[in-house]
Amino acid sequence: MNYKNISAVFIAFTLFSCSTTKKTTQSPKPKNVILLISDGTGLSQISSAFFFKDSKPNYTRFKNIGLIKTSSAGQDITDSAAGATAFSCGVKTFNSAIGVANDSTAVQTIVELASSKNVKTGLIASSAITHATPGSFFGHQINRGMGDEIAVDLLGGKVDFFAAGGLKYFTKRKDKRNLVTELTALNYKIDTTALGKFAQIKSSQKAGFLLAKDQMPKMSQCRGDFLSDATELGIQFLSKDNAPFFIMTEGSQIDWGGHDNDAPYLIAELLDFDNLIGKVLDYAEKEGNTLVVVTSDHETGGFTLSAKRKKKADGTEYDDYSKVGTSFSTGGHSATLIPVFAFGPGSEEFNGIYENNEIFSKIVKLTGWDSKK
Template sequence: MLRRLLQQISGKMLLLCSLSFLFWACGSTAPVESALPERPKNVILLIGDGMGLSQISAAMFSNNAKLNLEQMPVLGFHKSYSYDDLVTDSAAGATAFACGIKTFNGAIGVDKDTLGVKTILEEAEENGMATGLIATSTIVHATPAAFIAHVVSREQYEEIAVDMLKTEVDLLIGGGKKYFDRREMDNRNLYEELAQKGYKVTDYSLEDMHEMRWDPSENLVYLTADKHPLNVGAGRDYLPFATRRGLEFLEKRGKDKGFFIMIEGSQIDWACHANDGKLAIKEALDFDRAVGEALNFARTRGNTLVIVTADHECGGMALNPGSKLNKIETAFTTINHTASMIPVFAYGPMSKQFAGIFENSSIHQKMRKALGFAEQKGQPSRGSANGQEKP
């Protein structure tokens, strides 16, 4: 009798589960992987400079335990070390993402032998895609520079600005006006040269970004400060807005082929160098708002891969005992970078390849695979930095 009763219950449960699955499969509006395209049309890479797991945790627990990052279903970790040091700097870290190689600290878009290596942005341009860079540092700073320039030292700001003219990048937003229009190494006016190439070139002194007309019929350079932009605590507010409008702009520019963009929350790193936990949290939350804009864009299109990571951790930041929700007590072990593994978040077509533990340079390879570049021939070097012959 008991056995028969259990068999009846088991049969009814099986039937109920089968019907539930059928109703879900026929009527669910939840996204399923099979509904996504095989590969993305667009790739958005967001880099929170200096943002390790502690910076993410501090921002989350200062924001009612919620971040936009939580919406990203795929999580991995990358090993951030450079060619010559277990503790990387931003130049070598960003070059790993941009070029797929480990190089020495301070290097921008060159390998350990100082030979220039093609970047993912340059390769996207060659494939007809629209491209862009947005940063809360100068646009010639280490992270954005590594995607578009080839010099042996990150301090070569004016040379980096010249390298930007050698590309057809569609959108540049960041500080550093002085490196374009009041140069020390030569008398070139890069504002005029960019205008001659068909760019709209404007800046904070001419018009407010929030009131500016974003005309997709021409490339755009908007410089947000003469040198470094303000920190978010001092009133800088353009990163989430520039992310939203920049993505819409590039979508129109890359209507047929799609786009690639790197967006950097640069000053998380600077706050941690100063061991300023409160400012680091504000910068991380500002960056997370930009992540939210990218995810909103990706969700409504269905054809966009979003990747969020950092080049390295900075400060050895900790959330100390005594911390409470929305009142975090931070502490630091150093004013410099550390060698901690770095989280990688991904959302969209081909996002699953970002799960696991891998080298920082693998992010470049995974982006190339997602865009179909890996099926093409390899990446020939552009020669040595600044066109100089290797000795």
């Protein structure tokens, strides 16, 4: 081979390499999005899985990890309503706000936006469906305590599947309305007894499960695999016609364990959430076109993993560095940065440090749901 031929081969190889590189660096577009929110969970809560779980935590399966700043519009320390509204609407707002901007005007939620793009939507929580986090994905109220009003917002029909507690906000209301009857009239198949199987809702247009008067039971009260099972059922139902979908599932009660300064309560709920992560990642790995984002609205309790405090025979205390103990610094929320874990198409976009409302903008940009078409 002469010099000219060698040069030609080299140039052709270089052009091919550049072309190949260009193609592989294009941002992928996920078909589905699953957002998992562990309310009240900071790095120490996540770290507890590495010490108290009998198997390897599913958090270890993520390669793309970032951090969010959680302050609300007017407060350094957010509450769950403002934190969830940042995720659901992409705006910073005031504490207690549900799906409204800082001036109290309603803002389109990601559920409403996705629905307008013919994307199926689902919400699951171990709290009432009207509670701060799930409520912020379909409701528009100035105060998270307006449970009856938030329940009425669900009648907008943008949520295709939901599973949580909160039945009292639908049937034991001050205005005497029966919202279960009204939801049924809007083509929802509503079950207030058990989660059931896919075959029971397969032919339904929409489905909802209200399985407790208020919040769902604690893990210590035999809630079982509700979060994982409800999320798997939601995926089956929403994708039954090969439609794209958005699901938000909240592990609500990690936060409540933090407020109570109850480490066993907190850890049991966190381990249940880690099991949920495993189920979702199993699906996403197999399906291949699902973006999974895992984060929290804020940290609760100032939870700390430290050396276990023990007493000597004479009554003096000491730190046993061979054992992990737990402690709390507050009964409220803290301002610590919160981890974000992402898997699937576009997951690298969630690396770095950014504001909590950018979770919304990153998702809608990657999916193309922000387009005007």
